[in-house]
Amino acid sequence: xxxxxxxxxxxxxxxxxxxxxxxxxxxxxxxxxxxxxxxxxxxxxxxxxxxxxxxxxxxxxxxxxxxxxxxxxxxxxxxxxxxxxxxxxxxxxxxxxxxxxxxxxxxxxxxxxxxxxxxxxxxxxxxxxxxxxxxxxxxxxxxxxxxxxxxxxxxxxxxxxxxxxxxxxxxxxxxxxxxxxxxxxxxxxxxxxxxxxxxxxxxxxxxxxxxxxxxxxxxxxxxxxxxxxxxxxxxxxxxxxxxxxxxxxxxxxxxxxxxxxxxxxxxxxxxxxxxxxxxxxxxxxxxxxxxxxxxxxxxxxxxxxxxxxxxxxxxxxxxxxxxxxxxxxxxxxxxxxxxxxxxxxxxxxxxxxxxxxxxxxxxxxxxxxxxxxxxxxxxxxxxxxxxxxxxxxxxxxxxxxxxxxxxxxxxxxxx
Amino acid sequence: xxxxxxxxxxxxxxxxxxxxxxxxxxxxxxxxxxxxxxxxxxxxxxxxxxxxxxxxxxxxxxxxxxxxxxxxxxxxxxxxxxxxxxxxxxxxxxxxxxxxxxxxxxxxxxxxxxxxxxxxxxxxxxxxxxxxxxxxxxxxxxxxxxxx
Ligand SMILES: Cc1ncc(COP(=O)(O)O)c(C=O)c1O
Numbered sequence: 001x002x003x004x005x006x007x008x009x010x011x012x013x014x015x016x017x018x019x020x021x022x023x024x025x026x027x028x029x030x031x032x033x034x035x036x037x038x039x040x041x042x043x044x045x046x047x048x049x050x051x052x053x054x055x056x057x058x059x060x061x062x063x064x065x066x067x068x069x070x071x072x073x074x075x076x077x078x079x080x081x082x083x084x085x086x087x088x089x090x091x092x093x094x095x096x097x098x099x100x101x102x103x104x105x106x107x108x109x110x111x112x113x114x115x116x117x118x119x120x121x122x123x124x125x126x127x128x129x130x131x132x133x134x135x136x137x138x139x140x141x142x143x144x145x146x147x148x149x150x151x152x153x154x155x156x157x158x159x160x161x162x163x164x165x166x167x168x169x170x171x172x173x174x175x176x177x178x179x180x181x182x183x184x185x186x187x188x189x190x191x192x193x194x195x196x197x198x199x200x201x202x203x204x205x206x207x208x209x210x211x212x213x214x215x216x217x218x219x220x221x222x223x224x225x226x227x228x229x230x231x232x233x234x235x236x237x238x239x240x241x242x243x244x245x246x247x248x249x250x251x252x253x254x255x256x257x258x259x260x261x262x263x264x265x266x267x268x269x270x271x272x273x274x275x276x277x278x279x280x281x282x283x284x285x286x287x288x289x290x291x292x293x294x295x296x297x298x299x300x301x302x303x304x305x306x307x308x309x310x311x312x313x314x315x316x317x318x319x320x321x322x323x324x325x326x327x328x329x330x331x332x333x334x335x336x337x338x339x340x341x342x343x344x345x346x347x348x349x350x351x352x353x354x355x356x357x358x359x360x361x362x363x364x365x366x367x368x369x370x371x372x373x374x375x376x377x378x379x380x381x382x383x384x385x386x387x388x389x390x391x392x393x394x395x396x397x398x399x400x401x402x403x404x405x406x407x408x409x410x411x412x413x414x415x
Numbered sequence: 416x417x418x419x420x421x422x423x424x425x426x427x428x429x430x431x432x433x434x435x436x437x438x439x440x441x442x443x444x445x446x447x448x449x450x451x452x453x454x455x456x457x458x459x460x461x462x463x464x465x466x467x468x469x470x471x472x473x474x475x476x477x478x479x480x481x482x483x484x485x486x487x488x489x490x491x492x493x494x495x496x497x498x499x500x501x502x503x504x505x506x507x508x509x510x511x512x513x514x515x516x517x518x519x520x521x522x523x524x525x526x527x528x529x530x531x532x533x534x535x536x537x538x539x540x541x542x543x544x545x546x547x548x549x550x551x552x553x554x555x556x557x558x559x560x561x562x563x
Contacts, residue, residue, distance in 0.1 A: 029435055312518060352489035354468045359491075361436035384468075384488070409436070414490050 011134070011309040017201070020045040020301075027267055031364030034399045034406075037184075038345045039184050039212055039390035040368055041234045045297070048238060051297035055290045056166070063289055064280070065264055081296035088299050089229070090220040095278040096252065099292050102212040102243035104134040106230030107178070109245060109282060110207055111138035113255040114176055121147030124173040128136045128153040128161055129380060130183040133373045135209045139178060153179070155380070159186040159335030165193065165300045170198055177206045181213035184372040185386070186335025187343040189213075196225055205251060215302070215392070216341045217311045221246050233291060237392075238298035242291030252278050274361050302393075310393045314342065317391050317400065319382050324404045329411070343390040345372075348407065349413045353385045359410035360387075365403055392402040418510055421502045422518035426454045429522045438522070439491065446494030450504070452484040463538045468492040470539050479544050479554075480505050481547060485539075495524070503543055508554065511547035516540065 018024050023043045026033050043095045049277075054183060055077070059069035061080045079094070086094040100106040119125075121175035125139045129152050136150070145151045151174075153166045161179075170177075177199045182189050196206045205227035213219055215236040221229055228251065233242030257264055257275055261284035266274040275281050302310065321344055325331050330349035347353060370385040378385055389403055416424070432438045452461065456473040463470040468489035475482045483500045487493040501516065503511055519525055 011501070061441045352468060352492075355491045359436070359439060362439060413440060 007048065012313040012393070013397055014313070014379065018043065018396075019045070019303070021394055022046060022049070023395060028364045028366075029240045029362055034365040034400060034402045036389040036391065036395065036403060037237070037366045037368045038395070039058045039372075039388065040393035041240070042215065042237045042392050043394070044237055044239070045301050047301055048294050048297045050238065052290050052294045054243050055293050060290075062286055068139050069321060074289055077296075078287070081292045084296045084299055085244055088303065088331060089244075090222050091246055092222065093249060096221075096246055096249050097244040098279050099115055099248065099287050100230070100231035100243040100245050100251070101134075101241055101288065102234065103209060103230050104138075104232075104363050105243055106228075106245035107135055107207070107209065108138045110230075110247070110255075111142040111178075113258050113282075115142035115146050115148075116308045118175055119143075119146040119148050122173065123148040123175045124171070125150050126153060126166075126169055126177045128179045129155040130159065130161070130186060130188060130190075130377055131178075131211065131372065132184055132211070133178055133375070135178055135180060136376070148175075152376075155188075155382075158337055159183065159188045159377075160337050161188075161190055161195075165309050167198060167393060170202060172202065172203070174199075174202070174204050177204055178209070179206070180209040180211075181219075182210075182216065182343075182388075183335070183374075183377075184343065185372040185377045185388070186337065186345055187340040187390075188335055188337040189217075189339040189341045191339075192224065192226070200225065201334075212342055215310070216307075216314055218307050218348075226252055233295040233298065234299055236295075237301060238295035239288075239291045241288045242295040244295075249278065252282065257281050257284070261285045263287075311341075313393065314391050314395070317395050317397070318342070320345065320404075321383045321389065321391075321400045324400060328404065328407055331407075334381055343388055345386040345388045347383060347386055348411050349415070352413060353387045355414050356387050356407065356410050357411060360403070360406045363402075363406045363409065366405045367403070370394075418506055418514045422516070422521075425498060425501065425518050426521045433476070433504040435533055439494075442494035442498070443490055444494070445491055446487075449486070449497035449500065450482075450484045451485045455484065456484075462481075463542055470496055472496075472539060472542055474543075476508075476550060480507055481550065483509060483543065492536065496539060499536070499539060499543070501557075508547040508550035512544060512551050534557055 021043045059070055059077060061074040063075045065071060082094045082097045086097050093095055100281060115409040125148060126141055127135060127139055139150050151169055153169060154162050179195060180192060181192055192208055199206045207228040208226050210219060210229050210231045214231045227248050230244040231244055234240040263280050264276050264284040266276050318340055331346055334345040334347060353369040357367060358400055360367055368388045372388060423506045428436060452473045457471050461471045461473050463472055468487055470487045470492060472485045472487060483504045485500060486494055488548050
């Protein structure tokens with residue numbers, strides 16, 4: 001075992017936090033689980049699980065529809081979650097918070113609505129070379145439909161965006177910029193303030209994919225002055241199927257609706273339908289009520305610990321892991337950005353990531369291997385995939401020590 | 416040895432191994448003994464694409480028996496492929512087509528055959544069976560004096 005540095009953040013009692021997560025107490029293949037696949041999804045604290053059970057045992061009912069007591073309670077709980085999330089992101093109003101199924105759903109919503117409302121043939125959408133497929137494909141689909149083109153902000157071999165190229169690409173043809181705040185494949189934190197400032201100087205709105213940001217660092221949508229921001233509940237200790245789209249009221253009012261159905265209408269006749277106001281205009285059909293309420297519990301849990309404290313804790317974990325990894329023979333980082341959060345991608349000599357992942361799994365260590373839904377990133381580095389370790393508030397220095405020992409053992413077998 | 420005897424032998428080999436790392440040591444070793452596919456056959460035609468690792472597979476008919484050669488870009492997959500080929504190589508198309516494969520399960524590697532595993536092993540098993548069925552059909556039609 002490596003020596004654990006004594007620079008821990010006092011505000012985080014990691015042992016106590018770990019006790020909040022039932023799944024972390026599990027064993028795999030007879031060994032205590034080391035869960036380092038948090039960028040894929042996080043484990044859920046007991047309060048989130050309790051909230052889900054409480055919802056279904058006590059207040060389950062449809063929202064916005066009934067006059068009866070339960071429907072009121074369910075509606076209140078659902079709308080309270082919206083308020084909590086608005087507070088968490090520092091949105092001006094709860095109406096700027098739209099519940100979605102997740103990041104992918106939120107991006108599809110904006111790509112569709114923005115495409116229909118704002119995009120003409122010959123227009124350009126700008127994304128970056130390090131986007132997750134979910135921030136590429138919806139734009140490609142929309143561009144194909146509207147006769148527009150998707151252009152890509154390139155990155156360098158450290159896995160950082162080439163900002164001079166971004167400035168050059170930012171012509172009057174560009175109608176929206178959609179970039180990831182933090183890369184899930186590389187861990188890069190992008191200079192989003194600079195991106196937003198440059199885009200706004202030309203009146204171009206910006207969508208941030210914050211799927212890998214909100215759980216790791218404070219995010220204030222007013223301070224960022226971002227136009228749209230999306231994230232997934234399940235990556236911030238909440239339930240799967242829950243997610244959030246933040247949009248500036250002016251924009252959400254201006255865009256046409258996405259899906260049609262119940263809840264998103266004011267009046268319907270066969271001749272004409274009048275759409276509902278925000279946020280309902282973008283929430284067609286019965287939403288994931290329990291998911292939204294569970295997500296509120298997760299966000300309150302994060303707020304209680306303090307997202308700044310989580311950030312400080314995870315920064316130390318990343319730094320420690322980087323130091324330890326450097327001592328592994330033949331290890332090379334895929335992506336070596338100055339600003340990193342949450343994840344480290346790497347390869348060891350020419351060992352196939354799948355082999356390493358398999359042997360780590362059998363030692364009770366869960367990491368992710370493959371292309372991380374970012375095939376263009378893998379193509380850029382000419383690799384079939386990477387091994388990625390990603391961290392959460394409950395990750396410990398011991399987890400990293402076990403990972404490092406596990407990698408060394410696996411590498412010795414595979415060489 | 417029949418396909419059944421070969422499977423039983425493998426199961427017995429693995430039964431002495433207590434833990435996963437020992438099993439994987441053995442699998443990796445078997446990968447090194449894999450009869451390698453001739454480089455000229457490493458073409459898209461012979462590629463069985465998994466999401467994460469890839470397998471190339473080639474077969475030849477010798478004295479009425481199928482001989483398999485293969486390769487993979489991942490060491491563990493290569494070992495698993497080697498296991499598979501140990502069982503099937505040198506058997507008749509008829510026996511291969513009819514064979515029931517139980518050793519993967521018995522060794523505790525069944526999750527490698529799940530479609531989500533994406534290491535190409537399940538597709539490989541299907542491909543081996545398809546080759547066997549095709550050869551079998553061909554020999555039947557030749558027996559009957561008809562062209563395939
Ligand atoms: C940066 C990024 N964007 C988008 C997504 C897609 O999120 P979801 O599958 O929850 O919609 C992910 C999840 O892996 C991600 O990491």
